[in-house]
Amino acid sequence: MIKELIIDSSPNGATIALLQDKQLVELHKEQISNNYTVGDIYLGRIKKIMPGLNAAFVDVGYEKDAFLHYLDLGPQVQTLLKLTKQVRGGSYQSKLLDNFKLEEDISKGGKISDILTKNQLIPVQIAKEPISTKGPRLSSDLSIAGRYVVLVPFSEVISISKKIKSNTERNRLRKIVESIKPKNFGVIIRTVSEGKGVAEMQKDLLDLISKWEAFMTRLPSVEPAKKVLGEIGRTSTILRDILNPDFQNIYLNDNALYEEVKQYVRDISPDLENIVKLHKHKEPLFEHFGVDKQIKGAFGKTVNLAGGAYLVIEHTEALHVIDVNSGNRTANKENQEENAYQVNREAAKEIARQLRLRDMGGIVVIDFIDMHKPTNRKDLFDYLRAEMALDRAKHTILPPSKFGLVQITRQRVRPEMNIVTTEVCPACHGTGTIRPSILLLDDIENNFNYVLTEQNEKGITLCVHPYIEAYIRQGFIMTRQVKWFFKYGQWIKVKSNPAYQLTEFHFFSSKDEEIKL
Known part of the structure; x- marks a missing residue:
């Protein structure tokens, strides 16, 4: 199976298309303004306790309060609350948890009112992005995901993906992680770590530890309802989760993003660095690879x-x-x-x-x-x-x-991808009615007066439906084109476009740029 990643960058973010054997199978949009990505950690403030739901509503800066259920608190929520209080109060200075005493796990059948109180501060992680009329879904069972492992604070448990079947390999990975993980941190070993060496596992784990240290550095000073630690961008997240030797190409159309992705691939999988390529054709990236057409059809x-x-x-x-x-x-x-x-x-x-x-x-x-x-x-x-x-x-x-x-x-963790494939009719502009066709040439000539006289354009081209072009060229000598030449003092080119509606027309300048009317 040949996999390709096509990343179309724009001022508002990036659209990421995953192709398998040239067929579009995944489409993601990464918006610059999206502050509520799955994995982001915020310092939330408890706004309301709901005993009937056994849940709390939490202010994380979104227009609607986020939802935190008792079952999403995590067994070590008491430890998290204690750590937050001590770090923000200045009594705990260390960036790791070597000297921090863990609290007992909370009961699975407990009540949220026994754990949280109104206006209390608690670090929370986005588990589900805002969807429709609902705010984000939260979890206080924090974790930081890497390419090969996931770091889980307040735990000593090492879990291994069930997809790794070999007992020998499972034992090897467990011994590697046991030798390098810090105290009071649990680790989940991901499927892609199968067959990886000590150096790769250690580098990935050290990167996650540095992220935890960044979280601890920002926690004392960050304002409530603000982000403490952000997940990496959607582009890097997809590469982290699915990049493997099956990938043939990663195409991008933006120089800065190209360098960023190339560096990221170099860090996580140096042997695949050469598959990152910059698109230099004049044709738009998605159009060049047929992605636009597949989106319209799918x-x-x-x-x-x-x-x-x-x-x-x-x-x-x-x-x-x-x-x-x-x-x-x-x-x-x-x-x-x-x-x-x-x-x-x-x-x-x-x-x-x-x-x-x-x-x-x-x-x-x-x-x-x-x-x-x-x-x-x-x-x-x-x-x-x-x-x-x-x-x-x-x-x-x-x-x-x-x-x-x-x-x-x-599983639903982010809003459904919804793309409108229907187009507004250029003839009726969505009203369901069109102007009388007998007035079409009058409309064209009225616009000639504007384009040629007021805008003073030279060498323009009129683009119309093939039937209209045939009508304009009708006649042996005194065609409509010749009459326009005598009337306006310049020759007006006429081209046809089969994709146009019958009464649709556009003007183009000598530089082949459409003239907006």
Whole structure:
């Protein structure tokens, strides 16, 4: 599988497209103004305790108070509160936790009112970004993620990814981490650490320790509801989590970001540094690699499949519904079951891609085409699970119900990616009506008066629909073009564009720049 990352930078941030075998599978937008990224740590102030919910609302500077449930406090929340109080009071100066006495774990069935009080300060981490009308979801069980390991304060536990199956490798990684981790810090060993050496693991862990030290340095002086420690940018986060030898290219169109990404890749995986490339073509980056076209085809209510079938995707407040339709794909009665099976397999592959691409979270209900053979239903379920295995978000897939519906729950930590693919009609500007076509040439000539006389433009080009171009050029000698030459004293070029609506027209200067009317 060939993977490519296309990063289109703009003044407002960056749009990141992940391609697998040239097909768009993930799309992320990193906005410069986004201050509530998953992983950011804020110094929150408790605004309200809700005993009925066993939760608290916390001020982290967002327009709506963030939500912190008792189960998200973490077992060592008492230690975190004590540390915060002592560091802000000046009685604890160390940047690490070697000499800090940990408190007992809180009870799993306790009450939040026994732990937190109104106006109390507590460091919290963004667990889920603001979505729709809701504020951020928080956790006070802090962790700092690196490429190979995750650092967890107030713990001594070393956890290893379940995806690392070899007992020999698990023991080797455990011994490496035990020898280098600081006291009172737990470590989660990530899947990508399999086969890595001591030097790589140590460098990653030391980077995380330096981030913790930065957190401890800022904690005494930071104002309540302000950020204490920020997660790295979305671009670097994606590279950290998914960069592997399968990647062939990383293309960027911005010099500064190119240098930043190249340095980051050099730090985390020096052998892949050469895959980072700067896009120097005049053609826009996404257009050059066909990403724009794929975005237009993949988003929207209806998604067409290669074989003629299509998906209808509807969104509600509570869940997402996907309906599979065979479209113009027909079959006789003898192979109707096989036809339904093939359409469903094709749809399952696209649905797995759509969930990643749109970052759809929560409950997803899929209405596949009915199949009567139990073996086909089982094969489809297994195939969907295999396709969803590529998804990095946590998810659960339930077998088909007796109504033939498949239910999926998928982790939702940030707003769903939603791109409007419909365009406003240039002829009616969204009103549903257009000006009388008989007045079209009058409109064009009125604009000639403005462009040629008031703006004093020279060598302009009129671009119109091919039918209108043919009408303008109609005649042997006294065409409309010739009449305009005598009327305005200069020759006006006329070009056609098949993509234009019938009554759509635009003017272009001698430098081929559109003249705004």
